[in-house]
Amino acid sequence: MKVVKKIISVIFTVVFICWLLLIIYESYTVSKGEQPKFCIKTEEHKYDDGVTTECLGLGYKVYTYNRSSIDIQIQFGPFWISEKK
Numbered sequence: 001m002k003v004v005k006k007i008i009s010v011i012f013t014v015v016f017i018c019w020l021l022l023i024i025y026e027s028y029t030v031s032k033g034e035q036p037k038f039c040i041k042t043e044e045h046k047y048d049d050g051v052t053t054e055c056l057g058l059g060y061k062v063y064t065y066n067r068s069s070i071d072i073q074i075q076f077g078p079f080w081i082s083e084k085k
Contacts, residue, residue, distance in 0.1 A: 023060055030076045036062045045083065052083055 026036050039055040039062075050067030056079065063075040063083055070084055 019058060022058060026057060026060065026062070027076055030062055030074055033074070035064070054083065 022038060026038060030036055036055045036057060038057050040058065041056040043054045043056075045052045045054065047067060047069075049069045050065070052067060053064040055062040055064070059079055061075075061077060061079050061081055063081075065073055065075070065084070072084070075081065075084065
């Protein structure tokens with residue numbers, strides 16, 4: 001049983017480290033002004049003054065704003081952040 005627990009622990013640790021590296025990579029990519037690479041779901045929201053693109057990743061969201069009423073261009077954060085209105 002000890003060996004099985006150790007193997008499960010190692011697998012979990014490797015998966016967790018890979019997930020963290022993915023988030024760091026996506027954050028870096030978005031901070032350079034590029035589009036995220038690993039989107040699970042992408043939605044586009046249209047408004048009178050422009051368009052907002054929402055990308056849902058593995059535990060994070062990226063909002064790309066192309067609107068005249070919002071000062072920021074890109075917002076990166078955890079999956080519970082909401083779009084600026």
